[in-house]
Amino acid sequence: MSTNLFISLPISDLERSKAFYLALGATFKPELSDDNGVCVAWDDNVFFMLITREFFATFTDKPIADPKETVQVSLNFSRDSREDVDAVIAAGLAHGGTEPKPAQDYGFMYSRDLDDPDGNNLGFLYMAPEGVEAGAEAPVAAQA
Structure with missing residues (x-):
């Protein structure tokens, strides 16, 4: 069995974040992307879901941390x-x-x-x- 890892990160600007992660060597996965978030792949099993803060908030009742202020x-x-x-x-x-x-x-x-x-x-x-x-x-x- 193969396990894929999907890490969701709240972000404020989809295009800026996509450009940043592509510059680091990730690849864009358009089939897993829309106006609420984009998917970038590090390899065949590790993916970042870069999700707008507003949409990210729909997945939890907890406050969304500001990563410029706190590290989780x-x-x-x-x-x-x-x-x-x-x-x-x-x-x-x-x-x-x-x-x-x-x-x-x-x-x-x-x-x-x-x-x-x-x-x-x-x-x-x-x-x-x-x-x-x-x-x-x-x-x-x-x-x-």
Whole structure:
């Protein structure tokens, strides 16, 4: 059985958000899009549903958080190299994103955060193969 992951994000401008995520390397799925939201795919199993705040509110009775003010979740994506991390951050910055804090370099792992134009937080990271092999011990060893 294959599992698809659909992550819904409240956004304020459909076209701006679509352009932003396409610049990061996602692809547009018109068959899953309309005037209330657009679907972008990261790969065959991971999708973002970028939904207008007004329509998003119809799915819940809870208040919709303003991602520029609060963080509920950070979505993190692995990349094949440090250069790939830097390239996706550069594309995001060029398309209205912001980098909320400096890069984190632990030697075995390199990561950078990117907020989309609405403030939703994305992380992009590269972990060297030796970091993956060391598993949970890698962060402790890096701090020693």
